[in-house]
Each structure stands twice: as C-alpha cells, then as structure tokens.
Amino acid sequence: MAEPWEEEEGPVKKFMFVNRKAPYGTIYALESLEVVLISAAFDQDVSLVFMDDGVYQIKKGQDSKGIGMKNFSPTYRALEGYDIEKLFVEKESMESRGLTAEDMIVPVEILSKDELTSLMEEQDVILTF
Amino acid sequence: MKLALLVNEGPYQHQAADSALQFVKAAVAKGHEIFRVFFYHDGVNNGTRFAVPPQDDRNxxxxxxxxxxEHKIDLVVCIAAAQRRGILDENEAKRQGKSGDNIAPGFRISGLGQLIEAGIQAERLVVFGD
Amino acid sequence: MAMLHTVNKSPFEKRSLDGALSHAVNGAAILMIEDGIYGALKGTAISGKIEKSLATLKVYVLGPDLKARGMTEDQVIDGVTVVDYAGFVDLVTEYDKVQAWL
Structure with missing residues (x-):
C-alpha cells in the first residue's frame, strides 16, 4: 500500500507486459525487461506475465557465457526493488514444458489459463513482446 | 479517439511496419488523433534515412x-534500441564520437519512458510486431 | 466491450491463434491480419475450430491481407467478417483494449 505522501497526481493505468518468447534466441525478452524497468518510474499498476515460451525467460540456472551473451536473468530478481511485484506464470504453459514453480528464478504466482484470462480483461494497456 | 502505436519490427523484413503505416493512414483519414508511434526492437530501423529501397518498391x-x-505525428525511436542498432541523431552521433547521423526527418530519438507515457495518455495502444 | 485480439501468424506454424482463442472471453473479438489470415479460410485443418469459436466470439479478417495472398472473400469461413484498414481502426476504437498475439 502506498503511503499518503507517496500518492502521485495523474492517471494510474493497469499495464500488463506479456512475455511469450524464450530468451537469447531473440532479443525480445531482454528488451521487454528494459521496458518493464522503465515503467517502474511512472507509478503505474504493472504486472508481468510469462506464458508460452516466455516461461523459459525465468528458468533458474541460466549460464550464457558459452554463447557470448549477457545473462540478464538475475535482473528479474531485482524487479522487487523497483516495486514490480506482480509476476505471473501461466500454469498450463509451465506444466506443458515440464517445469514447476521451483524451476523459476524469482517468486511468481501461478495462474490457470482462465485466471490469467480474467486478469487480462482487467487491464488498460497490454504490451506483448 | 487518441491512439498510439508500438512498432517492434524493421521495415521490409516483416510486414509489421507496413501494417502500422496502413493503420495510421486509415486512422488519420477517420479523424483520429495519433498521439505517438513508438519504434522499439528492430523497429528502430524504420527511422534511418540511409536505406535505399529499389525505385519500384515502397519507401x-x-x-x-x-x-x-502532414499530420504532425510524433515518431519516436527508442534510444537504447537505436544505439544497439546504429540509429543516431546529430546529438547522439557527437556524443558517441561517430562521424555522422542517420535519423530520418520527422523521427526523434528518446527514452522508453515515451512508450509508457503513450500507454498512459492514449486511449488505445496497438502493437505491431513479429 | 471486451478485448480485441489481433493475430498475425499462420496457425499452421505458430501458436498465436491458439493463444488468442484460449484467452478470449465471451464477446471478445479476434482480428486476423498479415499471415494470420490463413486461419480464416474454409476447408483447412483448423476451420472447425474457428467455426466453433463463432458461437462466443466475433471473428474478423483483414481483406487487403487476404487479397495480397491470393485468397478471396468467398473462401472465408461463413460468419467471419472481412474488414479493411478503416474497419481495423473501427474495431480498435469499439473494443476496450487490444492485445497483439505476436
């Protein structure tokens, strides 16, 4: 809960960032994370969704040294420090890929497809990468 | 209505930029306001004036x-994505010690905050990408 | 009004259409654009899925993308509406928000 002195003027919208792509193979996961970090400065109601191959973005134990690319997965753990605390993983996407909540690098809330669908309907802006 | 667009792919490789262009033309013709078009990921490549497509192709x-x-549309190229891909305006070229800039007329380079602001200010945000 | 879901991938290659269909609530709309238009055609392996979805969803396909790919309006599944870019703009304004299934 925001303290009274933290309350800002101006509109607050519900932003949802939907991540559906695996990391490293393309740049979408990394650059999407950059948008999420910037969004923290705007005091909006931000949530992140990992679904389809997007669940691979937060797989534990990533080590990208061998491919010469930066491992950006620790940044997901830093999101909490930016007050971005609504991280959701779609249960069906996770389970069909043989993953469990224990495989995730950061605490997430697991939502069923139907729960996620309802949450999407509540949003004002949905950004898909 | 006040609309904003996010374009995530460069021109020619993917249809996203073409679709976004056609959408903007149709929206303007209907009297809607385009608050901003934000170019991200490879979408920043829409903003280079150095591209020379064949004469019989669209530019x-x-x-x-x-x-x-013609319609005072704000075309914003993400600075972080642009730097990675070599899209520079005069200031950035100087700051980075590069010999020239390549940003096309009507485009400006700015931060990702401009995308979030577009999401806040516009009544709809439409994403074109791959 | 519920959400407008845009789909720009062929359903025979990517899961974008499945994603949109399975996350669209009653009263939502799906608009197929670019390579997504292949999902709107009669007599394909997925036609039945689209026909079934018409009970709860509105389904649209972008005419210029259809024509560009050599498809005609009479090849489109009955109940799927063909729109032009002006119609695309109208859908964006009529529905509360837009989600792109890329």
Whole structure:
C-alpha cells in the first residue's frame, strides 16, 4: 500500500507486459525487461506475465557465457526493488514444458489459463513482446 | 479517439511496419488523433534515412516522414534500441564520437519512458510486431 | 466491450491463434491480419475450430491481407467478417483494449 505522501497526481493505468518468447534466441525478452524497468518510474499498476515460451525467460540456472551473451536473468530478481511485484506464470504453459514453480528464478504466482484470462480483461494497456 | 502505436519490427523484413503505416493512414483519414508511434526492437530501423529501397518498391521511412510532416505525428525511436542498432541523431552521433547521423526527418530519438507515457495518455495502444 | 485480439501468424506454424482463442472471453473479438489470415479460410485443418469459436466470439479478417495472398472473400469461413484498414481502426476504437498475439 502506498503511503499518503507517496500518492502521485495523474492517471494510474493497469499495464500488463506479456512475455511469450524464450530468451537469447531473440532479443525480445531482454528488451521487454528494459521496458518493464522503465515503467517502474511512472507509478503505474504493472504486472508481468510469462506464458508460452516466455516461461523459459525465468528458468533458474541460466549460464550464457558459452554463447557470448549477457545473462540478464538475475535482473528479474531485482524487479522487487523497483516495486514490480506482480509476476505471473501461466500454469498450463509451465506444466506443458515440464517445469514447476521451483524451476523459476524469482517468486511468481501461478495462474490457470482462465485466471490469467480474467486478469487480462482487467487491464488498460497490454504490451506483448 | 487518441491512439498510439508500438512498432517492434524493421521495415521490409516483416510486414509489421507496413501494417502500422496502413493503420495510421486509415486512422488519420477517420479523424483520429495519433498521439505517438513508438519504434522499439528492430523497429528502430524504420527511422534511418540511409536505406535505399529499389525505385519500384515502397519507401517505408519516407512514408513515415511524410505522415509526420502532414499530420504532425510524433515518431519516436527508442534510444537504447537505436544505439544497439546504429540509429543516431546529430546529438547522439557527437556524443558517441561517430562521424555522422542517420535519423530520418520527422523521427526523434528518446527514452522508453515515451512508450509508457503513450500507454498512459492514449486511449488505445496497438502493437505491431513479429 | 471486451478485448480485441489481433493475430498475425499462420496457425499452421505458430501458436498465436491458439493463444488468442484460449484467452478470449465471451464477446471478445479476434482480428486476423498479415499471415494470420490463413486461419480464416474454409476447408483447412483448423476451420472447425474457428467455426466453433463463432458461437462466443466475433471473428474478423483483414481483406487487403487476404487479397495480397491470393485468397478471396468467398473462401472465408461463413460468419467471419472481412474488414479493411478503416474497419481495423473501427474495431480498435469499439473494443476496450487490444492485445497483439505476436
């Protein structure tokens, strides 16, 4: 809960960032994370969704040294420090890929497809990468 | 209505930029306001004036520049994505010690905050990508 | 009004259409654009899925993308509406928000 002195003027919208792509193979996961970090400065109601191959973005134990690319997965753990605390993983996407909540690098809330669908309907802006 | 667009792919490789262009033209013709078009990921490549497509092909960057001029549309290229891909305006070229800039007329380079602001200010945000 | 879901991938290659269909609530709309238009055609392996979805969803396909790919309006599944870019703009304004299934 925001303290009274933290309350800002101006509109607050519900932003949802939907991540559906695996990391490293393309740049979408990394650059999407950059948008999420910037969004923290705007005091909006931000949530992140990992679904389809997007669940691979937060797989534990990533080590990208061998491919010469930066491992950006620790940044997901830093999101909490930016007050971005609504991280959701779609249960069906996770389970069909043989993953469990224990495989995730950061605490997430697991939502069923139907729960996620309802949450999407509540949003004002949905950004898909 | 006040609309904003996010374009995530460069021109020619993927249809996203063409679709976005056609959408903007149709929206303007209907009297809607385009609050901003934000170019991200490879979408920043829409903003280089150095591209020289064949004469019998459409020039997507020139079409964006024309729309910007005729309808005062704010075309914003993400600075972080642009730097990675070599899209520079005069200031950035100087700051980075590069010999020239390549940003096309009507485009400006700015931060990702401009995308979030577009999401806040516009009534709809439409994403074009791959 | 519920959400407008845009789909720009062929359903025979990517899961974008499945994603949109399975996350669209009653009263939502799906608009197929670019390579997504292949999902709107009669007599394909997925036609039945689209026909079934018409009970709860509105389904649209972008005419210029259809024509560009050599498809005609009479090849489109009955109940799927063909729109032009002006119609695309109208859908964006009529529905509360837009989600792109890329």
């Amino acid at each position: 997507i960057t020139v079409e964006w520049s024309k729309l910007a001029e």
